[in-house]
Amino acid sequence: MDNLELQRHLDTEYRWGFVTDIEQDTLPMGLDEDVVRLISAKKGEPAFMLDWRLKAYRHWLTMTEPTWSSVRYPAIDYQTLHYYSAPKTRDSGPKSLAEVDPELLRTYEKLGIPLAERGALAGVAVDAVFDSVSVATTFKDKLEQLGILFCPFSEAVIKYPELVQQYLGSVVPYTDNFFASLNSAVFSDGSFVYVPKGVRCPMELSTYFRINARNTGQFERTLIIADEGGYVSYLEGCTAPTRDENQLHAAVVELVALQDARIKYSTVQNWYPGDAEGRGGIYNFVTKRGDCRGERAHISWTQVETGSAITWKYPSCILRGDHSVGEFYSVALTNHHQQADTGTKMIHIGRDTRSTIVSKGIAAGYGSNAYRGLVKVLATAEGARNHTQCDSLLMSPTSAAHTFPYIEVRNPGAIVEHEATTSRIGEDQLFYLQSRGLDEEEAVNLIVNGFCKEVFKELPMEFAVEAQKLLAVSLEGAVG
């Protein structure tokens, strides 16, 4: 496996690497209380938000950066980051697509984001986040008719303060962890979704995150609430321009599912992973958590993680309501010098709660891939059921794959099962496929796609196609 063809594939450059040149409204480097106040003021937030941000900031000062995970990176100097960056707008912002900076629209075009008509064709309503401020939102009217609120977080704070006040921080409190506290203090924007009682959202809601301005920490905050009997499927996808310096991304996503509600959250993450030598790339330290608050609530996380220099995220479910269901489906791929430490937590509190975990890790090059998960069954969770499967595929002798499951059971009526395997891509399988006329690349793709099938089938159509393509591009020539 040392031919040039493979080497070429192995060195496949990041496809979406370009920097959009538009004016940025950026705060000076560094973080103190004034920066927090300024962010809040720039967004015209009500007093309760500023209070909350300040409490979070003061708490963050008392915390130390965690070191327990398997990822390694040089120390981050939080005073050399910019904490706010927004595309400059004329007057108070665009009223319609026509008013949006054409440069920006071209960027989205390059990324293939369906806006306006293209959005209608794709059946997707997009709340596009360019760095920190949402600039265009479509399909609002259609959603409004159903009473579904889907808007940038900054807008929700002003328009629906009582909902934000009620739910913000109720799943991930500002004291939760180092990165969540930092996010709570300085978060710039994100998405807000509220699905009223008994409403089924007729389309996949989606948002595209982009990290653009140099040295700008990106602190997204997303809050999705599905009221009793509501249903929503939310898609999150990301690409970012090539650059050399590491960028910090510390997002927080909170999901609240009330009785009989269902939330499906899908992610395809393809941020800049750094170059083949491990220079640059995004640090992706994310806190994602869903709370099944009512009976029969259902939260499902699906993620395809192929980007970022470092991925550190554990989308979790708190199964509080009786008969509630939590699911986690994940494909994580690390190539070159990428590191991923990802997994989930399933906390069973209610009776007859069920959870399923399917995690597929692929490590190539010098990549390091760890599954870290917790299944906790409290004494109250009579009849709880969990099945976990985590498989790792190793594609080079310098790659590493780890599995760190924690299982804690306190109820004798619970059944918890965990299975894990780690192995190399099968030589005999490769040989067989090649003997049938497939070249090695195609054979690898076929095997990897089969390996990930259980997860891909959980993705909405739009994403499933993109995910398979992403995986193929990221893995080309990685075997050997």
Add this chain to the structure above:
Amino acid sequence: MTANTPFIEALRRIEVPGWLASERGAALDRFLATGMPSARLEDWKHTSLAALERRVWHSSTSVAGEAVCPDIASYPGHALVFQNGQLHCHGIYLANQIAGTLLDLANTQAVHQYLGQVADDTALANLNLALWQDGAHVYVPAGDHITLPIFTLFGAAEAEAMLYPRTLAVLEHGAEAILVEHFLGQTGQPYWQNAVTEIVLEDGAHLTHLKVIEEGAAATHTSLTAVRLGRDSEYRALHIGLDGALARHEIRVHMAGPGATTRIDAFDLADGHRHADLHLRINHRAPSGTSRVTYRGLAKGRGRAVFDGHVVVDRAAPKIDARQSCRGLLLSPQAEIDAMPRLEIYADDVKCGHGASIGNLDREALFYLQSRGIDLALARQLLMQGFANEALGLLDHTHLRNWLMPRLIAAMARRTLMEPTP
């Protein structure tokens, strides 16, 4: 990190025994630098030793007079008996009578080469190295096969005593032996045994190692078994944890030679208020190694069983085949089982896997047995024994089996708090 508890203060004033004084002094300094392992350490997340530090322990002064030597005749093999940390009596043990030697460790000068070299640099191993008084040295010369089991019994009858049993087993090239370590409490008072067993298996050596923990009801048992395997050697371990308020056994296996095999079977019974913790770390450092782990943990009453099975495959160790099976039987709403079957793999040409499951007795099996006229209590008993038996595959030695089974069955039948009444 080191709090100035009375325990630590007492240690600062302690004088280490004269023999191996410099090594012991250094080990004590290392322990004092780290202190007792705290619950904040990832490895100690599920087991707290805080209660140990609140007591003032005293070193055992003498072999307690009232404790009689246990019935050595009932041990089917060579036997060496330690009482309160000191050599007490022995059965058919004498260097010349068996092919190898079974010696009083404190009187063996030949151990310098190995002593303290295999055990990992953990806080509790350092404490043992600093303070151990007596122990067993099993030495089997190249090519010798000792078929009769070698027993070492560590009895404890002294309240508030802090005991440090130490064992060193060296099996030379191609040697074979069976070692049985039996920790036996003879008092209901609290005491603390902190044991270290070092095992060196040279190329092609085979050791079957049985460890039975039956400490006193209020006792704490902490121990480290550290094993170094040479080329094509084989280590087969059976851990049986039955009694003692808190037991934490760590087995650390260094697969240093290519083609080595490790098989560890374990059964832990956590009933009453018992806390049973087994930590395994199998480090594959050479190619073509095989490891197999079977763990069965049973928790009832207010017991808690903790299992951490950590397999590490180094980059320099391709062609590794590592499997782990972990099952927990949780029988009461106040009991808890925690399992962490971990894989840490830095090589690609490997086959590693683990399976873990935790649940209650199979209702259908219970129903089936009852439909055959067996009452519920007995049916439960039978299924529990069957569960434990899954971990006893290694016990093919008839005499050993006959020696162990009554102990196991008696412990299983023990009535405990909160046992659900059918």
